[in-house]
Amino acid sequence: MTATSMLPQRDRHTWTLFEDWCTAHDLSALPATPQTLALFLGAHPAANTTHRRRVAVVGAAHDRYGLTSPARSEAVRAALDIARTERVHELASKLGNIVAQLPTSGWPAALFGRRDALILVLASTGLPYTHITDLRVGDVSYDLTGDVLYVDTATGICARTPRAVAAAGVSPVLVLRRWCEVLGFLNRYPSTTMLAERLRAGSETALSGYDQGILPHGDRPLLTSIDRWGHTPLIAPTISAHAVADIVTAHLRDAAPDHLLPARATGSSIESGIALDASGSYSPAVRLDTQYYKRGIAARAAAHTHLGSITSVLDDVEDRATSLLAALSELLDDLADADEC
Known part of the structure; x- marks a missing residue:
């Protein structure tokens, strides 16, 4: 049974038009790629309502054969909505300029910079944030010749x-590989300290080659959360769509944090210990006063005096609890005997 005969009568003309065009251009109609459908729409100008009908018919034909519909593609969405395409192009240009300014070395700024750069590059494709969060390592491939990233998921998402990103002086392929270098290094050495030493060195090639170490793990989440200290989860969950939206919005508003390690507070005075600037070098923020250590020793001596009897107090509480428990047990036994009588 042909695809034409399986479709309702009202849809057969549209499918025949698509099938004949594919045959004339030596392209597969069933299954069709998103690029083929986008080219078909471009070769047959029409109103948006007509285009949407054509996309629906082609998708229905694929669904009837249990094939992945080519309609779930950014290329097709772009062909259907010119205004949206223009907005995405403008957004891509802005995001490209932002990515070009993100740090690639220094700790922990470079860690956030490498991840956020990939998030922004993926956002430039027009993919919804919910799709970006679901991406696995194996869902994204690249073309070195054209310096292009391709997103192709098992659920049919294509982009x-x-x-415009490359025109802003950003290499999407390099952005992907830089983040995969981090994932590959952590996959081999799950140590934040070791990663910090590599990125703190100030060299963009400190993790060169580690992106190959993640290729066997194509099903692991591509993006992950990072806490303020630079730690990533040992079992990487997918980052939330809300978090991705916040990251993109913060960069667009030039309000993204610098990701400097926070100072530490102790007692009545501030002890910053060691802070890191954007380049990853150490610099003291606040000097300790001369009485700091004397006050610390005095506080610990006072604590030793006041807490010296804590053991006997706890023993007394334990004895009282045991006594109450025994009395309660005896009461329950008496009640049980009374019921039997």
């Missing part, structure tokens, strides 16, 4: 990075 590619726009030219």
Whole structure:
């Protein structure tokens, strides 16, 4: 049974038009790729309502054969909505300029910079944030010749990075590989300290080659959360769509944090210990006063005096609890005997 005969009568003309066009251009109609459907729409100008009908018919034909519909693609969405395409192109240009300014070395700024750069590049494709959060390492491939990233998931989500990103002086392929270097290094050495030493060195190539170490783990989440100290989860969960939206919005508003390690507070005075600047070098923020250590020793001596009897107090509480428990047990036994009588 052909695809034409399986479709309702009202849809057969549209499917025949698509099938004949694919045959004329030596392209597969069933299954069709998102690029083929987008080219078909571009070769047959029409109103948006007509285009949407054509996409629905092609998708229905694929659904009837249990095939992945090519309609779930950014290329097709772009062909259907010119205004949206223009907005995405403008957004891609802005995001490209932002990515070009993000740090690639220094701790922990470079860790956030590498991850956020990939998030922004993926956002430039127009993919919804919910789709970005679900991406696995194996869902994203690249073309070195064209310096393009391709997103192709098992659920049929397809997209590619726009030219506007590369026009801003950003290499999408390099952005992907830099983040995969981090994932590959952590996959081999799950140590934040060791990663910090590599990125703190100030060299963009400190993790060169570690991106190959993540290729066997293509099903692991591509993006992950990072706490303020630079730690990532040992079992990486997917980052939330809300978090991705916050990251993109913060960068667009030029309100993204610098990701400096926070100072530590002790007692009545501030002890910053060691703070890190954007370049990853150490610099003291606040000097300790001369009486700091004397006050610390005095506080510990006072605590030793006041807490010296804590053991006997706890023993007394334990004895009282045991006595109450025994009395309660005896009362329950008496009640049980009374019921039997």
